[in-house]
Amino acid sequence: MQNAIRLGIIGLGTVGTGVARILQHGADQVAARAGGPLEIARVVVNDPTKKREVDIDPAVLGTDALEVIRDPDIPIIVELVGCPGGSVEPARTWLLEALRSGKHVVTANKDVVAKHGTELLRTAGEHGGSLYFEAAVAGGIPIIKAISEALVGNRIDMLMGIINGTTNYMLTKMTQEGAAFGDVLREAQARGYAEADPSSDVEGHDAAYKIAILASLAFETEIAVDAVYREGITRITPEDIRNAAELGYVVKLLAIAKRNGEHVEVRVHPTFIPQSHPLAAVNDAFNAVFVHGDAVGELMFYGRGAGMMPTASAVVADIVDAAHNLRRGVRGRHRINGRRTPILPISQSISRYYINTKVVDRPGVLAAITTAFGDNGVSLESVIQKGRGQDPVSLVFVTHEVQEANLTRALARIAQLAEVREVSNVVRVEGETHGRDY
Numbered sequence: 001m002q003n004a005i006r007l008g009i010i011g012l013g014t015v016g017t018g019v020a021r022i023l024q025h026g027a028d029q030v031a032a033r034a035g036g037p038l039e040i041a042r043v044v045v046n047d048p049t050k051k052r053e054v055d056i057d058p059a060v061l062g063t064d065a066l067e068v069i070r071d072p073d074i075p076i077i078v079e080l081v082g083c084p085g086g087s088v089e090p091a092r093t094w095l096l097e098a099l100r101s102g103k104h105v106v107t108a109n110k111d112v113v114a115k116h117g118t119e120l121l122r123t124a125g126e127h128g129g130s131l132y133f134e135a136a137v138a139g140g141i142p143i144i145k146a147i148s149e150a151l152v153g154n155r156i157d158m159l160m161g162i163i164n165g166t167t168n169y170m171l172t173k174m175t176q177e178g179a180a181f182g183d184v185l186r187e188a189q190a191r192g193y194a195e196a197d198p199s200s201d202v203e204g205h206d207a208a209y210k211i212a213i214l215a216s217l218a219f220e221t222e223i224a225v226d227a228v229y230r231e232g233i234t235r236i237t238p239e240d241i242r243n244a245a246e247l248g249y250v251v252k253l254l255a256i257a258k259r260n261g262e263h264v265e266v267r268v269h270p271t272f273i274p275q276s277h278p279l280a281a282v283n284d285a286f287n288a289v290f291v292h293g294d295a296v297g298e299l300m301f302y303g304r305g306a307g308m309m310p311t312a313s314a315v316v317a318d319i320v321d322a323a324h325n326l327r328r329g330v331r332g333r334h335r336i337n338g339r340r341t342p343i344l345p346i347s348q349s350i351s352r353y354y355i356n357t358k359v360v361d362r363p364g365v366l367a368a369i370t371t372a373f374g375d376n377g378v379s380l381e382s383v384i385q386k387g388r389g390q391d392p393v394s395l396v397f398v399t400h401e402v403q404e405a406n407l408t409r410a411l412a413r414i415a416q417l418a419e420v421r422e423v424s425n426v427v428r429v430e431g432e433t434h435g436r437d438y
């Protein structure tokens with residue numbers, strides 16, 4: 001019988017508990033797949049007196065992460081603390097310290113990987129260790145492995161994902177029940193789906209971190225989180241959702257990464273997608289990532305993007321990989337190549353748009369607006385007037401593909417027309433671009 005590989009697990013909260021359960025209950029299966037047994041040698045928590053939902057020998061519990069990281073008999077460190085208080089420290093320092101000792105390091109921490117992935121991977125490369133982070137994006141969906149292993153024979157052109165479960169739950173409720181954003185947010189908070197401060201989810205920050213990681217891997221370049229264009233869902237109204245349905249679309253918060261010539265586009269925003277698109281059927285807190293590779297064509301990965309056991313499933317897969325690689329003396333696959341592909345400014349991106357305007361119901365108003373669109377190179381696919389004789393009425397437009405800068409110029413002129421009360425919302429329309437039915 002081979003010696004067990006000793007694991008140091010830092011964090012025994014939601015995900016850590018799930019990981020410990022799989023490692024305990026599935027020990028034989030995990031050992032067979034890892035090429036030998038694994039042992040939870042040390043577990044680091046904040047409060048060792050807390051009652052745990054999993055059986056852990058009190059003798060292995062402690063509070064000093066650095067002591068565990070520096071233990072030469074622990075070759076695999078699993079970081080499951082995250083960023084309490086919003087700071088990447090101390091997690092970043094722990095991961096760097098472990099990688100400097102040449103260890104294999106598993107983390108579920110999207111913030112640290114998105115912000116410091118290059119530094120961590122470079123350190124792993126310099127010291128012979130490896131970094132694994134499957135659980136950092138889309139929880140239980142094995143999208144990191146898919147991109148970096150299963151799809152290596154492809155040039156990936158496009159990734160489009162629903163990678164924030166909270167906002168997908170909220171938009172699903174708004175769509176199915178006609179409810180308003182504020183009411184759905186309160187319900188999501190009461191059910192524990194949304195944080196007391198929901199901005200990370202509803203403003204699109206969480207999805208931006210995740211798409212920065214996915215785009216960096218898919219396009220083999222470094223995408224800084226700050227370079228991701230981001231809009232949240234707070235401006236989406238029940239009226240927009242009804243209009244979307246009438247036009248044949250569903251509203252989703254999409255994270256999108258596309259190659260565009262020498263540039264890449266990386267953006268997070270609410271999006272109208274056709275009701276027939278596979279992502280349109282992804283409801284509630286589920287996640288999905290739609291990928292296009294030049295050889296494989298279209299793929300969609302669907303599943304639970306969070307939760308104890310789905311996330312633990314991804315972490316354990318990384319632990320098994322790490323143990324397997326360690327026994328064979330090989331390293332994990334994630335590497336950096338130092339490339340920095342320029343990001344396309346959002347003003348140069350090309351999309352279709354839904355535009356909702358509130359106007360005075362007077363002859364000539366439609367002509368004035370369509371002239372402003374036409375003068376700026378914006379051509380229209382459809383126009384709907386909602387209400388008659390009311391003040392104001394809604395004029396809803398869907399454009400053909402247009403560069404955003406042109407649309408912005410047109411909207412600035414439209415907003416100044418005397419008959420136009422407001423341009424109440426503008427939402428990108430995706431899913432049928434460049435003649436390919438993405």
Ligand SMILES: NC(=O)c1ccc[n+]([C@@H]2O[C@H](COP(=O)([O-])OP(=O)(O)OC[C@H]3O[C@@H](n4cnc5c(N)ncnc54)[C@H](OP(=O)(O)O)[C@@H]3O)[C@@H](O)[C@H]2O)c1
Nearest residue numbers: 011012013014015045046047080081082108109306307311
């Ligand atoms: N929850 C999910 O569904 C999910 C999904 C995908 C990714 N993730 C990621 O997984 C990671 C863990 O998330 P989680 O939901 O499991 O978090 P959690 O439930 O809040 O657990 C955090 C754990 O870290 C421990 N801890 C906190 N500060 C510490 C410190 N200074 N030193 C040592 N231990 C400390 C806590 O100890 P005590 O137990 O003593 O308080 C707790 O065991 C995060 O990076 C998160 O983003 C989570």
